Amino acid sequence: MAIILSGEWYDLRDLANPIRELIDALGAPDAVDYVLWSLIAALAILIWLVVSVIAFIWIERRLVALMQNRKGPNRVGPAGLLQPIADAIKLLLKEAITTRDADRILFWLAPIIVFIPTIVVFAVVPFGESMVLADLNVGVLFLIAVAGIMTPAVFIAGWSSNNKYALLAAMRAIAMLISYELIQVLALLAAVLFIGSMNLQAFVSWQDEYNTWLIFILPLPVVAYVIAGAVEINRSPMDLSEAESELAAGYHTEYGGIKFGFFYQAEYMAGFAIAATVTTLFLGGWTLWGLEEWIPGWIIFLGKLYAVFFLYIWSRGTLPRLRIDQLMAFAWKFMLPLMLVNALVIAVEVVVWEETGASRNVALPAIGAVNATLAVILVIGWARVLGHGSGLQRGYRATLTREIGKIYYTGAEVS
Amino acid sequence: MTSEVFNVYIAVLIATIFGFVLVGSALIGNLILSPRQKSPHKGVTYECGMLPIGRSRAQVHFRYYLFAILFLIFDIEAVFLFPWAVSFVELGEQAFYEMLVFIGILAFGLLYAWKKGVLNWR
Numbered sequence: 001m002a003i004i005l006s007g008e009w010y011d012l013r014d015l016a017n018p019i020r021e022l023i024d025a026l027g028a029p030d031a032v033d034y035v036l037w038s039l040i041a042a043l044a045i046l047i048w049l050v051v052s053v054i055a056f057i058w059i060e061r062r063l064v065a066l067m068q069n070r071k072g073p074n075r076v077g078p079a080g081l082l083q084p085i086a087d088a089i090k091l092l093l094k095e096a097i098t099t100r101d102a103d104r105i106l107f108w109l110a111p112i113i114v115f116i117p118t119i120v121v122f123a124v125v126p127f128g129e130s131m132v133l134a135d136l137n138v139g140v141l142f143l144i145a146v147a148g149i150m151t152p153a154v155f156i157a158g159w160s161s162n163n164k165y166a167l168l169a170a171m172r173a174i175a176m177l178i179s180y181e182l183i184q185v186l187a188l189l190a191a192v193l194f195i196g197s198m199n200l201q202a203f204v205s206w207q208d209e210y211n212t213w214l215i216f217i218l219p220l221p222v223v224a225y226v227i228a229g230a231v232e233i234n235r236s237p238m239d240l241s242e243a244e245s246e247l248a249a250g251y252h253t254e255y256g257g258i259k260f261g262f263f264y265q266a267e268y269m270a271g272f273a274i275a276a277t278v279t280t281l282f283l284g285g286w287t288l289w290g291l292e293e294w295i296p297g298w299i300i301f302l303g304k305l306y307a308v309f310f311l312y313i314w315s316r317g318t319l320p321r322l323r324i325d326q327l328m329a330f331a332w333k334f335m336l337p338l339m340l341v342n343a344l345v346i347a348v349e350v351v352v353w354e355e356t357g358a359s360r361n362v363a364l365p366a367i368g369a370v371n372a373t374l375a376v377i378l379v380i381g382w383a384r385v386l387g388h389g390s391g392l393q394r395g396y397r398a399t400l401t402r403e404i405g406k407i408y409y410t411g412a413e414v415s
Numbered sequence: 416m417t418s419e420v421f422n423v424y425i426a427v428l429i430a431t432i433f434g435f436v437l438v439g440s441a442l443i444g445n446l447i448l449s450p451r452q453k454s455p456h457k458g459v460t461y462e463c464g465m466l467p468i469g470r471s472r473a474q475v476h477f478r479y480y481l482f483a484i485l486f487l488i489f490d491i492e493a494v495f496l497f498p499w500a501v502s503f504v505e506l507g508e509q510a511f512y513e514m515l516v517f518i519g520i521l522a523f524g525l526l527y528a529w530k531k532g533v534l535n536w537r
Binding site for chain 2: 034035038039040041043045046050070091093094095096097098099100101102111112115119120121122124133134135136140141161162163164165167171174175178179181182185186189192193196198204250253256258261262324325328329332333336337340343344347348351354365403
């Protein structure tokens with residue numbers, strides 16, 4: 001009742017908070033109140049995650065099928081809607097074989113270590129104004145740290161399988177994951193530099209207060225973070241560690257049944273975690289320029305999250321897979337210097353803004369314009385410096401076409 | 416203050432426990448529901464259907480070490496950069512230029528590694 005009168009009536013639609021108010025009103029001690037509230041909120045997050053993953057397995061397969069002129073799953077249930085549920089039941093009922101030569105303990109441990117952090121990440125993500133499980137003041141660092149647990153887990157999976165494909169894929173995965181973790185960290189650093197806080201709720205309230213999204217002010221880090229995220233969750237243009245044509249199924253070649261299910265689910269959940277981070281840090285989180293007064297914050301948040309996740313589905317349906325040397329060169333030679341320069345530029349901008357004391361209506365558009373121009377100049381200029389200029393590319397393509405044409409028309413060998 | 420910090424991390428702990436409960440229930444459900452048949456051929460490592468040849472503990476190519484070392488250097492840099500990023504406005508000019516020097520040294524290191532050909536994937 002008190003909530004309705006206080007004008008936060010829409011908070012009633014948040015899941016755990018009314019219950020917290022209720023327990024509080026009954027006069028229970030703070031600890032009981034808090035633990036019960038956390039239990040309910042954690043359960044809500046878990047249920048949302050599982051339902052979302054199941055829904056998105058179907059949505060992704062249908063969408064990719066649409067993009068590739070196929071039908072996709074359409075047999076089980078209406079329009080194939082029950083396909084992911086059938087898959088889940090199959091995985092649960094299947095025998096989880098441990099191969100003879102595998103390191104048994106590590107082999108069982110790896111899927112668990114991959115799976116748990118993807119849930120824990122969502123503890124710090126603010127779904128709404130008061131819908132955050134743990135409002136850490138080091139939220140950004142927590143996101144990076146917990147997401148980093150996946151890296152050793154992948155290697156444990158590959159090594160303990162005692163399979164050549166799995167081990168080679170695991171090595172490759174580690175090389176990719178650590179390279180792009182660096183890019184992720186530096187992209188988030190740019191955002192932290194600008195806001196001056198690591199609390200995720202602070203990011204949301206900053207963007208709400210200044211009536212803008214950070215994506216307009218820091219375009220380069222957003223792009224870098226989304227690309228690095230695709231590597232981190234092994235999505236298709238960068239899924240080199242499970243390239244079917246080279247490495248069987250990658251580091252989880254030997255895994256079957258529910259243990260494979262954990263890897264599969266963890267991949268989706270890590271994808272949601274990346275999308276949630278992008279949404280919170282760069283797209284305004286649960287706010288939408290005043291609309292959050294009328295629509296519950298978590299609906300806005302989930303809408304943005306799914307929109308970001310759609311980018312990954314889209315790129316999976318359209319882009320070809322990269323080569324490992326291209327991917328590593330892109331991280332170390334292209335993105336890393338760019339992100340270092342970018343971080344310095346943002347630090348200088350913050351200092352200049354502080355010293356001149358310009359009003360936000362002048363400063364924010366100016367910084368946004370400078371950053372956008374700089375992003376274009378840096379990306380194109382650095383690519384030219386590295387020899388990927390447009391002229392060179394065109395010449396290369398022309399020779400290639402000419403040589404292929406020679407083979408096609410005359411059957412001549414090309415040296 | 417301390418109780419507040421403690422409180423916040425209790426929620427993280429609860430989320431972790433929920434994760435373990437979900438994993439545990441799925442594993443136990445799998446143990447109960449799945450069939451189990453012992454067969455010596457089932458436990459053979461997959462290698463395109465043939466019996467596996469030789470040891471599978473392959474040697475790690477040294478290029479992985481080089482990238483790992485570079486990663487360590489830059490990740491530690493990030494550890495120093497984050498606290499600086501939160502408070503560099505209050506710390507004043509000196510902290511700003513010190514961090515500039517720090518990043519400069521590391522950028523020079525990256526340049527050196529590049530020139531030495533460490534960044535080429537061979």
